[in-house]
Amino acid sequence: MILAIDVGNTHTVLGLFVEGELAGHWRISTNHALTADELRVKIAALVAADGRVPSDIERLVISSVVPKLTSAYEQVSEDLTGGAPMVVGPGLKTGMPIRYDNPHEVGADRIVNGVAAYERLGGPVIIVDFGTATTLDVVDASGAYLGGAIAPGVETSAEALFAKAARLSKVDLDPPAKVIGTNTRASVQAGLILGEAVMIDGLVRRIREELGAEAPVIATGGLAPTMAPLCETISHVDVDLTLRGLWIIYERNA
Numbered sequence: 001m002i003l004a005i006d007v008g009n010t011h012t013v014l015g016l017f018v019e020g021e022l023a024g025h026w027r028i029s030t031n032h033a034l035t036a037d038e039l040r041v042k043i044a045a046l047v048a049a050d051g052r053v054p055s056d057i058e059r060l061v062i063s064s065v066v067p068k069l070t071s072a073y074e075q076v077s078e079d080l081t082g083g084a085p086m087v088v089g090p091g092l093k094t095g096m097p098i099r100y101d102n103p104h105e106v107g108a109d110r111i112v113n114g115v116a117a118y119e120r121l122g123g124p125v126i127i128v129d130f131g132t133a134t135t136l137d138v139v140d141a142s143g144a145y146l147g148g149a150i151a152p153g154v155e156t157s158a159e160a161l162f163a164k165a166a167r168l169s170k171v172d173l174d175p176p177a178k179v180i181g182t183n184t185r186a187s188v189q190a191g192l193i194l195g196e197a198v199m200i201d202g203l204v205r206r207i208r209e210e211l212g213a214e215a216p217v218i219a220t221g222g223l224a225p226t227m228a229p230l231c232e233t234i235s236h237v238d239v240d241l242t243l244r245g246l247w248i249i250y251e252r253n254a
Helices: 036-049 067-081 108-121 154-164 184-211 224-230 241-253
Strands: 002-007 011-018 021-029 059-064 125-130 133-139 145-152 217-220
Touching: 002 067, 002 241, 011 036, 011 241, 021 036, 021 241, 036 067, 059 067, 059 108, 059 241, 108 125, 108 133, 108 145, 108 217, 108 241, 125 184, 125 224, 125 241, 133 184, 145 154, 145 184, 154 184, 184 224, 217 224, 217 241
Parallel strands: 002 059, 125 217
Antiparallel strands: 002 011, 011 021, 125 133, 133 145
């Protein structure tokens, strides 16, 4: 069994691959204060609850945007498997050339998503990841990562709005029935949810103009099932895209 882990700023997604198939996956809150011992106990409990034996895990493959937790998960790997994990970064073969001005600035999850999207749809392709930040990433026809755009995620925007606007109360992030909200709750939902959808469509259309191609768009991230139907340009949804990308990278380096 191979355990793939994507450590994000808000959530961490774990996936267990058995003979190349995603046999189990979990989404947990990212707690920057957790120690390696606490993480090991948490992972063992999740795997055991799925009816599997944690000691059967052969290797960990990790993408992380939280350096402190990267180190903790490296220790978890030593404890669970007796060896170092594969950590997406310099020195690990992804099979994807990076055309960013400074490749070291690109978040590991963005590269992993690009690898998975290109494997599934070819190129050019656009990936939209609805997370703490909403990211749009672009892979060209040759399979090279070009870059993209970063904007505040829906939940991040909502938290900032409620923190700064004293008279606005928190609302559920459910899609409203129409743009013209007739109460404060619906108005806030229209601005946050439908506003995000319009932003995505606008950025995708501009990206397509720059590429000179009608690149397909695949969405991932926890809010992808909610947001994708509201966006005119998104044609595919895969909430496990990052995990699949980690498996592909594992195979290329195993």
